[in-house]
Amino acid sequence: MATTDLRTDIREFLSSRRARIAPERAGLPAYGGNRRVKGLRREEVALLAGVSVDYYVRMERGSLAGASDGVLDALASALQLDEAERDHLFHLARQSRAPGGPRRRRPAVTVRPALRRVLDAITDAPAWICNGRYDVLATNHLARALYSPVLAGTRRPANTARFVYLDPGAARAFFVDHDRIACDVAAKLRMEAGRDPHDEELIALVGELSTRSELFRQRWASQDVRLHRSGRKRVHHPVVGRLDLDVESMELSAEPGLLLNVYTAPVDTPTADNLALLASWAATREAPATEREAHNG
Missing domain, CATH: 3.30.450.180 (Beta-Lactamase)
Structure with a gap:
């Protein structure tokens, strides 16, 4: 826990947001009473975001580097993210696009x-x-x-x-x-x-x-x-x-x-x-x- 793993953070963030949305809340029919997943299925998120299932699965596995802002906006809408969650999604995507960097110690802050x-x-x-x-x-x-x-x-x-x-x-x-x-x-x-x-x-x-x-x-x-x-x-x-x-x-x-x-x-x-x-x-x-x-x- 003392380090951060970007792919893990992306996977856990997206899967946790997906798990909290019931199909009815997303305007989707909930067929059958025995759903094996909590919240939306991956294919339902893909449908709502207008992307292929394979593409969404890659994103949820931690690969946001190739996602455009339009795709991220669609994903944020599909997962009903609030303003903070949307910003966080974009931060994670921005970090995915940047080359991995070492830990860095910020200079000590002196209040002017x-x-x-x-x-x-x-x-x-x-x-x-x-x-x-x-x-x-x-x-x-x-x-x-x-x-x-x-x-x-x-x-x-x-x-x-x-x-x-x-x-x-x-x-x-x-x-x-x-x-x-x-x-x-x-x-x-x-x-x-x-x-x-x-x-x-x-x-x-x-x-x-x-x-x-x-x-x-x-x-x-x-x-x-x-x-x-x-x-x-x-x-x-x-x-x-x-x-x-x-x-x-x-x-x-x-x-x-x-x-x-x-x-x-x-x-x-x-x-x-x-x-x-x-x-x-x-x-x-x-x-x-x-x-x-x-x-x-």
């Missing part, structure tokens, strides 16, 4: 001072920058306070995926919807692996989580993929209690691979009040450190 100033300028909402591996690369003062359970360990950069899967007691206490979060984290890592299967740090992270977490192995094997998007995150902070936060996750166009995440709450809600309490708590936590720095200076 200007981006750190942007974070610090967001004073009323937790804001932080991460990469596709869930490394926490930079935070403002409210995000440091909000994510204090995630940042409690000494390993840096802190990593949300490791927190979710390798510290399950703390993660379940912090994330109200822990099961959904666990599904989403694995699905977004799967999406990232399809986008860049030679990323050495990502391969190592998947290998570590697979070795140490049965829950991750189950989620990873589902072949599900997700995009980083807006949504709702509910957490139980150990100091201020329940926070129901609206999340905006935005790609930084000048820094490919980095995401800016901002958490907000509507005014005059319990969460808004608790965010204000969090800000006060964060100020009291950071004041002593600032005073020590001034004294040492």
Whole structure:
């Protein structure tokens, strides 16, 4: 599990998407009550996609290198893929067409001072920058306070995926919807692996989580993929209690691979009040450190 095999990923992704679609859902007659396969047969997918059965079988066995964008679009429609799944299919096809490459270690990411100033300028909402591996690369003062359970360990950069899967007691206490979060984290890592299967740090992270977490192995094997998007995150902070936060996750166009995440709450809600309490708590936590720095200076 510590390495990725492209042909295996293609085969398991396509077969898992095929297995979830009943013939009736695809508008096909289901003759007989004893179907030996779960979901659609390969020949039914081929019919829906407008390709020969032999051609579809080759694709499902891991050969997407010769598939045109039109064929991929037809296959995505036949398998009723959502936007994330369609993107993942195209990523897998793109990797199939490229010559195989060795693992590569990406240069260490340094968040530019200007981006750190942007974070610090967001004073009323937790804001932080991460990469596709869930490394926490930079935070403002409210995000440091909000994510204090995630940042409690000494390993840096802190990593949300490791927190979710390798510290399950703390993660379940912090994330109200822990099961959904666990599904989403694995699905977004799967999406990232399809986008860049030679990323050495990502391969190592998947290998570590697979070795140490049965829950991750189950989620990873589902072949599900997700995009980083807006949504709702509910957490139980150990100091201020329940926070129901609206999340905006935005790609930084000048820094490919980095995401800016901002958490907000509507005014005059319990969460808004608790965010204000969090800000006060964060100020009291950071004041002593600032005073020590001034004294040492």
